[in-house]
Amino acid sequence: QGLGTLRAEVQDLLSELRQVCAELRPPMLDTLGLSAALRALVEEWSADHGVAVDLEVPPNAATRQLPEDVAVNLYRVVQEALANVARHAAARRVTIRLVAEDTGLALTIRDDGRGFEVPDDLHDLAAQGHFGLAGMAERAALIGGQWTVESAPGQGTTLRLIQPKA
Numbered sequence: 001q002g003l004g005t006l007r008a009e010v011q012d013l014l015s016e017l018r019q020v021c022a023e024l025r026p027p028m029l030d031t032l033g034l035s036a037a038l039r040a041l042v043e044e045w046s047a048d049h050g051v052a053v054d055l056e057v058p059p060n061a062a063t064r065q066l067p068e069d070v071a072v073n074l075y076r077v078v079q080e081a082l083a084n085v086a087r088h089a090a091a092r093r094v095t096i097r098l099v100a101e102d103t104g105l106a107l108t109i110r111d112d113g114r115g116f117e118v119p120d121d122l123h124d125l126a127a128q129g130h131f132g133l134a135g136m137a138e139r140a141a142l143i144g145g146q147w148t149v150e151s152a153p154g155q156g157t158t159l160r161l162i163q164p165k166a
Contacts, residue, residue: 026075034063034071035098038078042096045082053082056097063098066105070163073139074098074107080139081109081159084132089113089157104164115151122149136161 028037035057046053057063063071078096085091091113098107119128126134133149140147140161151157 026072029071029075033060034066034075035060037075038096038098041075041079041082045086049086051085051091052093054093054095056095056099058098058100062100070105070143073143073145074105074161074163077107077136077139077159077161078109080132080136085111085113087132088116091156101162104162107159107161107163109159110156112156115153115155115157117153118149118151122147125149133159 026037028040032040038057039055042053042055045051066074081096082094085094089111091111093112095110096108098105100106116130119125119130122133122137125131125137136159137147137149139145143163145164146162148160149157150160
């Protein structure tokens, strides 16, 4: 019985480790590419939370050219933004656009939720308890992106990340 218990514990640990690895780098990014992975994420999130999401992404072929770190961080920003909408926004609709612009790749996430007062200095996000937004700002910085947050009480929130052309 001791060996059986130990074997079960090891299998549980392996399962947890696989989950952590998948969370660090979603396997969907490798198998489907960023655009398809975002479509799957949005579809599942929308069904789980009952919030309509309008998603505009380039064809898979276009996003497969992105460097791995850029794709992962863009995916994680969308994931965290949706988590914030679910926790705080009380939104009825979310719009997510990932489009190529003259300046680079632009990710815009907009919700029609309750909004909030944005600090004058985005470095104060964590100090004011906006840890999700602070994490998104850090992800933007990791890939050399420009990050902006627009919001006001009762006016929803718009997050924008510009990934400059290489």
